[in-house]
Amino acid sequence: MNLTLKVWRQKNAKAKGSFETFKVSDISSEMSFLEMFDVLNEKLINEGKEPIAFDHDCREGICGSCSMYVNGRPHGPWKHTTVCQLHMREYKDGDTITVEPWRANSFPVIKDLVTDRSAFDRIIQAGGYISVNTGNAVDANAIPIEKQKADDSFAAAACIGCGACVAACPNTSGMLFLSAKVSHLALLPQGDPERKKRAADMIHQHDSEGFGSCTNIGACEAECPKGISLENINRMNKEYMGSIFSGSKV
Amino acid sequence: MPLDSKIPAGELAQKWTNYKSTCKLVNPANKRKLEVIVIGTGLAGASAAASLGEMGYKVKAFCFQDSPRRAHSIAAQGGINAAKNYQNDGDSTYRLFYDTIKGGDYRSREANTYRLAEVSANIIDQCVAQGVPFAREYGGLLSNRSFGGVQVQRTFYAAGQTGQQLLIGAYQALERQVALGNVTMYSRHEMLEIVKIEGKARGIIARNLVTGELERHFGHAVLLCSGGYGNVFYLSTNAMGSNVTAAWKATKLGAYFANPCYTQIHPTCIPVSGDHQSKLTLMSESLRNDGRIWVPKKQGDSRKAREIPEEERDYYLERRYPAFGNLVPRDVASRAAKERCDAGHGVGTSKQAVFLDFEDAIMRYGRTEANKQGIHNADKATIYALGKDVVAEKYGNLFEMYEKITGENPYEVPMRIYPAVHYTMGGLWVDYELQTNIPGLYSLGEANFSDHGANRLGASALMQGLADGYFVIPYTIGNYLANEINVKPISTDHQAFQAAEDIVATRINKLMNIKGTESVESFHKRLGKIMWEKCGMARNAKGLTEAIEEIKALRKEFWSNVRVPGEILEFNPELDKAGRVADFLELGELMCMDALNRNESCGGHFREEYQTNEGEAMRQDEGYSYVAAWEYKGESQYELHKEPLDFEVVHPTQRSYK
Ligand SMILES: Cc1cc2nc3c(=O)[nH]c(=O)nc-3n(C[C@H](O)[C@H](O)[C@H](O)COP(=O)(O)OP(=O)(O)OC[C@H]3O[C@@H](n4cnc5c(N)ncnc54)[C@H](O)[C@@H]3O)c2cc1C
Ligand code: SF4
Ligand code: FES
Numbered sequence: 089m090n091l092t093l094k095v096w097r098q099k100n101a102k103a104k105g106s107f108e109t110f111k112v113s114d115i116s117s118e119m120s121f122l123e124m125f126d127v128l129n130e131k132l133i134n135e136g137k138e139p140i141a142f143d144h145d146c147r148e149g150i151c152g153s154c155s156m157y158v159n160g161r162p163h164g165p166w167k168h169t170t171v172c173q174l175h176m177r178e179y180k181d182g183d184t185i186t187v188e189p190w191r192a193n194s195f196p197v198i199k200d201l202v203t204d205r206s207a208f209d210r211i212i213q214a215g216g217y218i219s220v221n222t223g224n225a226v227d228a229n230a231i232p233i234e235k236q237k238a239d240d241s242f243a244a245a246a247c248i249g250c251g252a253c254v255a256a257c258p259n260t261s262g263m264l265f266l267s268a269k270v271s272h273l274a275l276l277p278q279g280d281p282e283r284k285k286r287a288a289d290m291i292h293q294h295d296s297e298g299f300g301s302c303t304n305i306g307a308c309e310a311e312c313p314k315g316i317s318l319e320n321i322n323r324m325n326k327e328y329m330g331s332i333f334s335g336s337k338v
Numbered sequence: 339m340p341l342d343s344k345i346p347a348g349e350l351a352q353k354w355t356n357y358k359s360t361c362k363l364v365n366p367a368n369k370r371k372l373e374v375i376v377i378g379t380g381l382a383g384a385s386a387a388a389s390l391g392e393m394g395y396k397v398k399a400f401c402f403q404d405s406p407r408r409a410h411s412i413a414a415q416g417g418i419n420a421a422k423n424y425q426n427d428g429d430s431t432y433r434l435f436y437d438t439i440k441g442g443d444y445r446s447r448e449a450n451t452y453r454l455a456e457v458s459a460n461i462i463d464q465c466v467a468q469g470v471p472f473a474r475e476y477g478g479l480l481s482n483r484s485f486g487g488v489q490v491q492r493t494f495y496a497a498g499q500t501g502q503q504l505l506i507g508a509y510q511a512l513e514r515q516v517a518l519g520n521v522t523m524y525s526r527h528e529m530l531e532i533v534k535i536e537g538k539a540r541g542i543i544a545r546n547l548v549t550g551e552l553e554r555h556f557g558h559a560v561l562l563c564s565g566g567y568g569n570v571f572y573l574s575t576n577a578m579g580s581n582v583t584a585a586w587k588a589t590k591l592g593a594y595f596a597n598p599c600y601t602q603i604h605p606t607c608i609p610v611s612g613d614h615q616s617k618l619t620l621m622s623e624s625l626r627n628d629g630r631i632w633v634p635k636k637q638g639d640s641r642k643a644r645e646i647p648e649e650e651r652d653y654y655l656e657r658r659y660p661a662f663g664n665l666v667p668r669d670v671a672s673r674a675a676k677e678r679c680d681a682g683h684g685v686g687t688s689k690q691a692v693f694l695d696f697e698d699a700i701m702r703y704g705r706t707e708a709n710k711q712g713i714h715n716a717d718k719a720t721i722y723a724l725g726k727d728v729v730a731e732k733y734g735n736l737f738e739m740y741e742k743i744t745g746e747n748p749y750e751v752p753m754r755i756y757p758a759v760h761y762t763m764g765g766l767w768v769d770y771e772l773q774t775n776i777p778g779l780y781s782l783g784e785a786n787f788s789d790h791g792a793n794r795l796g797a798s799a800l801m802q803g804l805a806d807g808y809f810v811i812p813y814t815i816g817n818y819l820a821n822e823i824n825v826k827p828i829s830t831d832h833q834a835f836q837a838a839e840d841i842v843a844t845r846i847n848k849l850m851n852i853k854g855t856e857s858v859e860s861f862h863k864r865l866g867k868i869m870w871e872k873c874g875m876a877r878n879a880k881g882l883t884e885a886i887e888e889i890k891a892l893r894k895e896f897w898s899n900v901r902v903p904g905e906i907l908e909f910n911p912e913l914d915k916a917g918r919v920a921d922f923l924e925l926g927e928l929m930c931m932d933a934l935n936r937n938e939s940c941g942g943h944f945r946e947e948y949q950t951n952e953g954e955a956m957r958q959d960e961g962y963s964y965v966a967a968w969e970y971k972g973e974s975q976y977e978l979h980k981e982p983l984d985f986e987v988v989h990p991t992q993r994s995y996k
Contacts, residue, residue, distance in 0.1 A: 099908075100908065100909070116612060116614065118611045118612055118614075119612075119614050120616070120743075122616070123614050123615070123616050126614070126616055126859070127614065129859075130857055130859060130860070132903075133857045133901060133903055133912070134855075134857065136901075136903075137903070138903050138904055139903060139911075139912060141909060141911055143404065144578060145403060145408055145410070145577040145578050145579050146408075146410070146412065146413045146577045146578075147577070147578060147616065147617050147619075148413055148619055148739065149739065149742075150412050150413050150499065150501075150502055151403070151408040151409075151410075151412045151413065151577065152405075152407070152408060152412075153403065153404065153408050166742070168738075169742060173739070173742045173743070175742065175743065175745070177745060198548055198909055199908070199909040202909065204404070205404060205405065206404070206405065206525065208405070209405050209406075209407075209513060209516075209523075209525075212509075212510060212513045213513045213514070213516050213517040214517070216510055216513065217468070217469075217510035217511060217513060217514040218467070218468050218469045218510070219514065220464075220467045220468055220511075221389075221392045222385075222388070222389040222392060222464060222511075222808045222809075222812065223460075223464070223808075223809075223812075224467070225460070225463035225464045225466065225467035226463065226467070227463055228422070228462045228463045228465075228466040228472075228480055229422075229424060229479050229480055231466070232474075232477065232478030232479055233474060233478050234478055235474050235475065235476050235478065238471055238472075238473075238474040238478075239471075239474075241469075241471040242471035242473075242496055242497065242503070245471050245496075245503060245506060246499065246502070248502075249405065249407055249408075272469065272471070273469050276469050276471070278466070278467055278468075278469050279469050
């Protein structure tokens, strides 16, 4: 099939960006969306032009590198699918596709479709862990954990840190990402002792990175490629209230 | 230089304990004065950096992705082994050790492999304490599954996302140390040269991939945890960025590269669908717990899978290897698939695929589930639905991934699979302390050659990465650094840093100024094709000899005709890739030389000239029971050093899974 692509081009963080239009031909329906970009980039290089920069690594929907809006939707049209797993059988000959980088002040553009998402790492640094040093652990089966809890914790821990939730949110809130981590750890007995301080510290960092606040719109859940549930935000709000009433530092 | 593997004296089972109680220690006040550089933050690097930071060393960690959480380890699916014997099925440290040595076709060191088995149980404890949500049974205890090449259930898992969960655990431990100021993290940085001063590794040159600037970093020791080199084949299950550059720079500096030809071809991957393909996707080995592999008995049979009656199917693994059936080791399963396809029994449009079928498993689980729920005389549809839920819980994400890629629903039609490059057992030569032959330069995880011999068993790479990082290096590095406490940090103005930076800058300029006509990607594809055809699943002397010449010619062409767009001082992924492919073009040649030198078949290295009448690999223990460690001596010149493998406890025999 032949397609028209409108892609955001931006030389670097300081430059002003704009859309550029490209034609790609002979795209097969078996290709992945990023392989279609490979074809385009190969063509650009052969023409002596600069290829389009985009983040990607695993191409299996698990590393969280890939990150682009496709026709206005983070990761494109397929439910529970990262853009690297989107395949071209979704499109038909003659389609026009618009591709942009994440739009959020806390994720500044580095080049073209590549953004800086290090704010997420700093949120984890603020408390997204269990404080245990290597070598101090007891036998793994010494603490049985109810299967349902373990499963819920795993479901929250499945977040890939891609940032689509922020990109989807009109307020650019990072609450789905943050709450997934708070839930993952708070649901486990190992994470219990630090739970209140953890929630408060991570929220504090989230706010100081400039992410917006959550007003329960739910766009994040709808676009999250890993199906992270809004339930996590409720759970986190409880943790946070707990931390206020117990007098922990916020 | 003679190779000293530094294996401690004493009984096999006592060696590590003896080592730990006698190795030198560094006191806490001195640790704060010692700086350690860690290249890579996958399982090996993140666990090492976090542990060394906790201990009080000053750590700098580097990765080329935008966050340490995205290292290739994140993609590991099936699980991690540990000799916990929670299932009470006869597992033990010895059995895990023995399975690993045998699985590796008797080409690994006993002492290393034993230590790996010994610390495996601690890894699970550590991960659970960090909050890794492993799969559990209804009673709340941890669940296990089986992997290939073993007859016990010792694999711990988190659905099909075990690597993700383990890496997130290590990443969080790492970020905690970053917050405490013990580790400084350099993301989007690529190490491009190692700095050696008076024979010791003392630092690195790294390129900031956002600005393109070169940076100098000092360290009392440097740890390379940079992953495997499977992408030399272009198509592999590795992440797009996985590369050999860090290990290769070490090689060029004099570190030995061991057993480069030992590569693992994984039997269950989604087959190639066309020229556009950029990577191959693994379908975890855990699927072989429940999936049955078959091809039509009739050659060229083009009926749909479900139209082929039971008696016309050939469950060739169950037929050839009744004792292990579908759970034979990877090398054996891959070769058997190739054999069937070459004999004209392949399926799908390309005929380069076999079926992996879950129908029996779904019905089996469905019946059990119906009984559990007290449903008597359940009809087929009910049983199927119940069974489908059980299978979905175990492998749901893999089935979804398969459907997204192929557009077929594997609950209804069998998966089509074919072998693909997956893992590299070869890597930097290291001694028992994980130190290369360059003092102060260490290598951990997939980047080293240490524990898997000629074939790695499933679920052992995650185990090795975390063993190296959490439990081995924290001891062994002290044994070296204890002698370094009086070495003041060396200024990066030192001429050795200047010289190393010049080498990097010159090379980058050279790449940018070729201004040829062919893309980096195109050269990479061409190299991959040579490697796959002549140094892949089956190799022979003629093909390897040709491949060496072809790679040399291709390398020459690359250096005169590659086109690298963009500029040096900017974010330029094409330039990053050009450097990596340039290194692959050198490594590929060495892999073929090693494969040509090794006149035997062992594990993943199958030389067609050396096989039994039944087509099984035939080792030549007399001549080849050694680690081949290659020393770089100049372009296309390598000197072979042999480290003999002494087996004191196990007795190498022909591997049998029949
Ligand atoms: C699809 C797939 C599934 C797998 N499933 C399993 C499984 O179920 N069980 C199992 O045991 N094993 C599995 N494996 C194997 C296992 O995942 C890997 O062997 C292991 O994760 C490697 O870890 P590592 O830490 O050594 O390297 P990696 O995770 O590859 O990390 C390498 C690190 O080095 C960095 N790096 C590399 N070069 C440079 C440089 N020059 N400068 C700076 N940084 C650099 C990278 O940024 C990265 O952080 C699987 C592998 C694949 C491909
Ligand atoms: S919550 Fe979902 S959308 Fe947000 S970072 Fe995690 S995986 Fe991505
Ligand atoms: S490239 Fe890894 S999730 Fe898309």
